[in-house]
Amino acid sequence: MKRRLLIVDDDREATRSLISQLACSHLIEVCGEASSAEEAWAKLHATRPELVLLGGIKDTERGILSQQFRLAFPHLSFIAACTASELMWEPFFRNLGIWVIAKPIQLGQVEALAMMAQGQIAATADSRQPQLQHNILSEHHDNVRDLPDSERHWKGLAGSEQNPRVKPKHLITVYGPKGGVGKTFISRELAIFFSTQKREGQPLKVLAVDFNLDLGTFATTLNLPRTPNLYTWVQDLDRQLHAYAESKGLDTYSIKPEEWQELASSLPLLPQQIERYTVVHSESGLDVLTSPRDIRQSFEIRDYHLYLILETLKRSNYDVILIDTAPDTTDATIQALFFAEHVVMVGNPVVDSIENIQRLLKLLREAEYPEERIQVCMNRLQRKEMFTLEEIRAYFQLHPSKKIFSIPDDSEVKKSINTGVPVMLQTGRSAARNAIETLGKALFPVDEVAKTPAAKEKKNEKASLFRWLWG
Ligand SMILES: Nc1ncnc2c1ncn2[C@@H]1O[C@H](COP(=O)(O)OP(=O)(O)OP(=O)(O)O)[C@@H](O)[C@H]1O
Ligand SMILES: [Mg+2]
Known part of the structure; x- marks a missing residue:
């Protein structure tokens, strides 16, 4: 018809x-x-x-x-x-x-x-x-754009629609194409925020992953040990791949890299084993998959290892997975972007950071990356900036409905990184903390905390006082 x-x-x-x-x-x-x-x-x-x-x-x-x-x-x-x-x-x-x-x-x-x-x-x-x-x-x-084959393949991977029995989860990649803009800080705070939240009455199960394979510092920012780590998992994957190749009667010494890749794509995934490779942040219950201890170990991590790791994470029972990335366009970073349901694109209100985000957005648009997955977040905003968020939005050619998130520059942040105590776990509220919460809630809806009657009363009281003062 x-x-x-x-x-x-x-x-x-x-x-x-x-x-x-x-x-x-x-x-x-x-x-x-x-x-x-x-x-x-x-x-x-x-x-x-x-x-x-x-x-x-x-x-x-x-x-x-x-x-x-x-x-x-x-x-x-x-x-x-x-x-x-x-x-x-x-x-x-x-x-x-x-x-x-x-x-x-x-x-x-x-x-x-x-x-x-x-x-x-x-x-x-x-x-x-x-x-x-x-x-x-x-x-x-x-x-069809000129993405490498593997990347084109990753394109359809976000979303957990492949297996209806896996509960819906969110993989959030925190990225920014410039160093030092606050990616690790924001990943850490978002991860801690989600770890302390509930969804439909159930506490969220959250994992943070350090995808700065060579120079990651996520563990340090939470005072966590660096073993086990992502390389421990890679070594296990290699053992599994060797056993798998042998079970197929292949000679493991003569297998070429592309053949390993092929084998990896049919290797059974074992999401129940992820906890072997993670460390726990006991104050919040957050699980962390840290980066390797030694830079040389990161050189041994191949695309197919990362693919297997991301695929396994997708099938795990974590509700939210936060991936902190390096400010580069290596395969690890690109895969983390293409696997994610949400990307937090972090920048500072400084011309070089803004220029690089624009270049990245251009690349992603050309690669037909679904732009609705990207949330732009300007970190370290000061009271008076040279560029307004509106100007930045116009420069990025963002859709009019798209909000730019912002996090203020806060002197407490440096201290909180040095002490390993996240802003989200500190007592008292701060502008940075409120901003992280706003961003977190926009990325993954969580249960609203019911206000206690006392708090409500207090609010009412205040409102009536204001009414009394200003009629
Ligand atoms: N909102 C903020 N207010 C004040 N200082 C901040 C804020 N966000 C980040 N910083 C400072 O910037 C430094 C760099 O932050 P962070 O390590 O998170 O950046 P990054 O983007 O992960 O860097 P890299 O590209 O090297 O991984 C932090 O040590 C902290 O001192
Ligand atoms: Mg970092």
């Missing part, structure tokens, strides 16, 4: 040309055309299309229009047809689940997208997580 398409565009010429192209299509039939938002609404009701092609309507925001249409007609799929100068909006459209094609439109492109839309509806009807929709969108996009 043909897919019914509504064309919404105030460029009559372009609409006419598309209609004549589609006249011979076996896959799509044009069920209507509209050149204004009002007309589009009327046609949506009258013609019940499955697909809407959003060309352009003067003074109308296509993203908002599609959201409104989708609210009334949730089954609709959207394609935004963009001119060359509008293609900069492609990541934002994709974030909203809208396909993008370039004008002038080719018949084959629209047909290919129509077929994908059908697949997408089938997949969503499969009652999987909404995340999957974005993966489908990005994986089937016609323009």
